[in-house]
Amino acid sequence: MKFSFIPKKFLKNIKNIKIFYSGKQNKTYIGDYQNIKVQIRVPNINNDFVNWKNEKEVIKCNSDFLYYKNGVFIKKWIEASTLKKINLNQEIITKIFQEIENFSLLPLTKIKKFDWKTKEINDLKYRKLVRKYKNDQLFVSHGDLRKKNILFTNKNEIYLIDFEWTRLNNKYFDLVCLNLYLKISKKLIIDYFKLDKQKFNDFAYMIKKFNNHWIKKHYNGKI
Incomplete structure (x- = not known):
């Protein structure tokens, strides 16, 4: 080969x-x-x-x-397993939270902002919510936090992998994905990061709409 x-x-x-x-x-x-x-x-x-x-x-x-x-x-x-093969306990969840928090604070000033594709996604509520939060502070966001993109080693270390979707984005984006795609308790996330519950729900709506649009566009609705 x-x-x-x-x-x-x-x-x-x-x-x-x-x-x-x-x-x-x-x-x-x-x-x-x-x-x-x-x-x-x-x-x-x-x-x-x-x-x-x-x-x-x-x-x-x-x-x-x-x-x-x-x-x-x-x-x-890295000798590790993806979170697909790991049962998440409180210790592991806390380490995930810490790793995401550290990642969000990386000193990256040259990366692009996240594009919510409001011109492509024809949903009035979605567009209103994007406008509502458009002036929030931006942080470094992984953008694709799923179990396949988080590694856990036998030394109890957490590593994020695959950064093609990294953007400057609202801090709620990655944190809401932990609930949507890793099934970590919404209450745990909100309490740990001191988040607003309504804002959390708003971003859950926005992320679902965005990801459904992306999947239909690039994978014909299947991923």
Whole structure:
């Protein structure tokens, strides 16, 4: 198999390359590079929401990455499981909260703002809510917090992965996704981050509408 997506200076030193995962968004390979195990990720698609420039800015803050260009990266391998295989207890949930809070405060000033696609989504309530919160303070948002994008190690460490959807966004975006897609209790999230309940519900409405639009547009309603 040819690995033309890997720069020659790395390719000549990476051994035992094999496929590890293949999904709709990307493929992951693993290999050995200078006595360490590495992950090689290669994107399958590039749609209007994937932003590799934003992802690159996030990766600059992480010394585990050895190479990055246009969605292709080489990084040190993390021995961990996605949250799909983990039963969430209070300790793990608290660590997730802390990791997301730390991520939201990364000093990233060059990344783009989240686009709610109000010109494409024909829903009056949705548009009113977007306008209602348009002047809120913005934070760094992962944008795709699902179980497949959060790793948990045997040392009880939490890692966020896959940053193509990272944007400057309202802090409620990621926090509401924890409830919608990780099924973490709304009350736990609201109490921990001292959130407004009505605002939480408003963002739940907005995120559902946005994600339904995105899925229909890019995956014909199936994901």
